[in-house]
Amino acid sequence: MAALVAGCGLPRGGPTKREIFAGSVQNEGDAFVLAVNDRVTRATAVQPALGFSDAFRSAGVLGSDTIRPGDTLGLTIWENVDDGLLSSEGTNFTTLEEVQVDGSGFIFVPYAGRIRAAGNTPEAVRRIVTERLAEQTPDPQVAVRRLAGDGASVSISGVAGGPGVYPIERPTRTLSAMLAAAGGVAVAPEVAQVTVVRGDRRETVWYQDLFEDPRFDIALRDGDRILIEEDSRAFTVLGATGAQAQVPFERQTLSAVEALARVGGLQTAAADPTGVFVFRNEPEAIARQVLARDDLIGAQRMIYVLDLTQPNGMFLARDFLIRDSDTLYVTEAPFTQWSRVISAFTGTLGTVSQVDSAASAISGDE
Structure with a gap:
């Protein structure tokens, strides 16, 4: 053996x-x-020690509602008449997409004229446009929203629900709120990691920690790049x-x-x-x-x-x-190795016995 x-x-x-x-x-x-x-x-x-540094956590909330030169606005105007100043035939509203705030901080709205937007909030611009139009059409209703553009915005990439460029607005000033606006994460929350690149600094936190530790729900800054990755x-x-x-x-x-x-x-x-x-x-x-x-x-x-x-x-x-x-x-x-030894040994003996029996049978035939 x-x-x-x-x-x-x-x-x-x-x-x-x-x-x-x-x-x-x-x-x-x-x-x-x-x-x-x-x-x-x-x-x-x-x-792995994941988390944001004091520099990230101590950053104050950005005054994101303040419009600046280079921002892009979207306006929707409803008029309380069938044949309004701006609305087309059969409708009572019109939408002005991607109204650019010029270098001097102004926008132009038909029938409302040149309006200073920089330094104001979308709500303030809404009131100004409403007042200007009220002189020419009864009870106008105006909605103003700031779009992603040259203003304060962040980019979201990776396994996010909706990758893209998003403006920093009042509801999305913090990291968790911005991720929610982008559709959350497209992987299991337990293995999702969130990396924020700000200038030459790159810091990462577990996605779940954003909700378990409020200190990690940092305020965002213009130009932040947010990367969602699955734990590798x-x-x-x-x-x-x-x-x-x-x-x-x-x-x-x-x-x-x-x-x-x-x-x-x-x-x-x-x-x-x-x-x-x-x-x-x-x-x-x-x-x-x-x-x-x-x-x-x-x-x-x-x-x-x-x-x-x-x-x-x-x-x-x-x-x-x-x-x-x-x-x-x-x-x-x-025991497992010993069983293999026994199996190999008994298997060999069986083979020898079969050969011997075959040899005996051949001798008998002769």
């Missing part, structure tokens, strides 16, 4: 526990192998689990237990619950804290070991957080 096993490589899903431990620094390898405990879970519980983090699962795959994160934090559940858990007939490994390149600061050493330089290869059979094994796996690019590997139980 020993000769048979040594002479052929039995199929298996990956390295054994013994082989992994053989590659540890203690055995002159290049990776630190460390059993997970409460101290390790606390030291490694580091997630993922981890890889290999070994004796329900599936071997690269799995995307579906929430901000993910524990080892949750990661295993995402792929169907351990294979009942093959997995070794004492050999759940997490392979990771740990940043220098965290590696020094975990190993209680100050002589480490650069990122370190770490292999964390979870033993689910320990009294607190499940609790530790629940508290140990998976991070981006981690590899979660579950070794096979020794």
